[in-house]
Amino acid sequence: xxTPAELVWLIAAVAKGDExxxxxxxxxxxxxxxxxxxxxxxxxxxxxxxxxxxYVKIWNSAGQFNPGLSSPIxxxxxxxRNRAIDVVRKRTESSIEEEPAAMEVAADSPDPLARRxxxxxxKRLLECVGxxxxxxxxxxxxxxxxxxxxxxLAAKFETPVNTVKTWLRRSMMDIxxxxxx
Amino acid sequence: xxxxxxxxxxxxxxxLGTLDADERAQVETMMAVDAEFTAMVQSWEFRLGxxxxxxxxxxxxxxxxxxxxxxxxxxxxxxPLMLPEAPPSPQAQAYEPTAFDPIAPTGPIAxxxxxxxxxxxxxxxRRWRGVASVMTALAAALxxxxxxxxxxxDLLPASxxxxxxxxxVEVKTPAPAAAPAAQYVALLQGAAGGPxxxxxxxxxxxxxxxxxxxxxxxxxxxxxxLWLISDKLGGRPRSLGVIGGSDFTARTxxxxxxxxxxxxxVYAVTVEQAGGSPDGAPHSTPVFAGKLIETVPAAx
Numbered sequence: 001x002x003t004p005a006e007l008v009w010l011i012a013a014v015a016k017g018d019e020x021x022x023x024x025x026x027x028x029x030x031x032x033x034x035x036x037x038x039x040x041x042x043x044x045x046x047x048x049x050x051x052x053x054x055y056v057k058i059w060n061s062a063g064q065f066n067p068g069l070s071s072p073i074x075x076x077x078x079x080x081r082n083r084a085i086d087v088v089r090k091r092t093e094s095s096i097e098e099e100p101a102a103m104e105v106a107a108d109s110p111d112p113l114a115r116r117x118x119x120x121x122x123k124r125l126l127e128c129v130g131x132x133x134x135x136x137x138x139x140x141x142x143x144x145x146x147x148x149x150x151x152x153l154a155a156k157f158e159t160p161v162n163t164v165k166t167w168l169r170r171s172m173m174d175i176x177x178x179x180x181x
Numbered sequence: 182x183x184x185x186x187x188x189x190x191x192x193x194x195x196x197l198g199t200l201d202a203d204e205r206a207q208v209e210t211m212m213a214v215d216a217e218f219t220a221m222v223q224s225w226e227f228r229l230g231x232x233x234x235x236x237x238x239x240x241x242x243x244x245x246x247x248x249x250x251x252x253x254x255x256x257x258x259x260x261p262l263m264l265p266e267a268p269p270s271p272q273a274q275a276y277e278p279t280a281f282d283p284i285a286p287t288g289p290i291a292x293x294x295x296x297x298x299x300x301x302x303x304x305x306x307r308r309w310r311g312v313a314s315v316m317t318a319l320a321a322a323l324x325x326x327x328x329x330x331x332x333x334x335d336l337l338p339a340s341x342x343x344x345x346x347x348x349x350v351e352v353k354t355p356a357p358a359a360a361p362a363a364q365y366v367a368l369l370q371g372a373a374g375g376p377x378x379x380x381x382x383x384x385x386x387x388x389x390x391x392x393x394x395x396x397x398x399x400x401x402x403x404x405x406x407l408w409l410i411s412d413k414l415g416g417r418p419r420s421l422g423v424i425g426g427s428d429f430t431a432r433t434x435x436x437x438x439x440x441x442x443x444x445x446x447v448y449a450v451t452v453e454q455a456g457g458s459p460d461g462a463p464h465s466t467p468v469f470a471g472k473l474i475e476t477v478p479a480a481x
Binding site for chain 1 (some may be wrong): 186189190193194197198199200201202205214223224226227228229230231232233234235236237238239240241242246247248249250252255291312315316318319321322323394395
């Protein structure tokens with residue numbers, strides 16, 4: 001992976017229509033974004049489709065990237081993850097238990113989870129998540145990493161959906177307060 | 182504009198991803214008409230987005246690039262791009278654990294030795310203690326995937342199967358019970374309080390994996406070696422092997438130990454000569470250590 005500064009430079013070049021920079025950006029970030037969306041979608045075909053749409057959006061909106069607001073990879077991952085969540089929410093509405101086996105199948109590279117050390121921002125966020133009760137820590141992290149709906153979380157925690165709803169809201173407000181937002 | 186708590190909560194949950202399709206559409210509509218609300222949603226997305234640092238990369242199929250390129254309307258190969266020299270990321274230096282301070286595995290955290298850095302280290306240690314309290318949940322949220330990939334590679338599509346250098350171990354040991362077994366996690370931490378490795382153990386197969394998180398690279402000519410220390414083993418540390426140079430090591434050595442030894446023991450990492458201790462005994466004090474915590478209880 002390139003450094004954040006190199007990625008910022010590439011995105012700026014992409015914003016000017018530089019196709020070679022776009023290819024370089026894709027090469028540097030595809031595995032990370034694919035890892036993020038595959039965790040949520042758990043299907044190669046859907047994940048590939050989402051990645052394709054993600055890079056089209058990156059190509060079209062590179063000029064809107066503001067390095068003052070987020071790191072390049074966080075910005076790109078947000079686009080990818082949002083798209084993946086949209087897809088999975090529309091699917092789960094028809095049937096949550098559509099693919100029980102697929103629930104177990106996903107992808108984490110055996111390779112570096114955190115090859116590089118956590119950033120200060122991550123440590124700060126984890127510190128705040130760590131202040132939640134243990135069950136709620138898990139709730140928030142499973143929601144984020146696996147893209148689970150409230151219904152799936154309710155099943156996992158053997159708790160009514162409305163309780164999960166309350167917990168999620170409370171947890172996010174607690175995190176907000178902890179972060180000083 | 183001052184937003185109500187309902188607005189703030191729905192922005193946060195949008196970023197978290199737990200809204201249903203209708204609510205997501207509602208948020209997107211609000212974003213389309215309200216730039217300030219959009220900024221709030223994005224700020225949540227970016228705050229939470231750092232969590233993706235912990236997600237492993239997965240290489241997509243090479244064909245995907247062709248699809249992407251076609252979709253954005255590019256045609257042929259481009260000349261290779263020369264990148265300017267960029268300054269190193271300041272974030273890369275964010276965490277430098279005082280890794281080689283000896284610690285008592287279950288005792289209090291040893292004081293930092295470098296007095297000039299006491300203030301910096303103690304605030305860092307405080308932060309790490311805060312972070313450490315979430316590591317169990319973090320490991321649990323990430324653990325299911327590792328388990329499947331390592332132990333049931335057949336379940337994965339071809340492109341996701343572990344690369345050859347991952348040690349995939351076939352376990353013949355019969356599981357004690359038919360029900361899904363408990364999962365255990367130990368955070369192996371150093372003197373600075375930061376997690377260096379995450380050890381996960383499957384209760385039934387006794388398979389374990391070691392995942393490198395914050396451990397610094399071991400010095401040249403040395404290896405990290407993992408030990409199990411238990412009163413029930415007469416106090417003599419038993420080697421669980423060298424932790425590989427890759428970030429992920431899977432082994433089955435634990436199968437020769439009883440469950441209560443595995444569950445009650447201390448897991449410690451020492452720095453040994455390259456390839457591990459030659460005589461089966463550790464030659465340094467532990468630099469990282471931790472005990473197992475049950476994260477996924479055994480099914481009824």
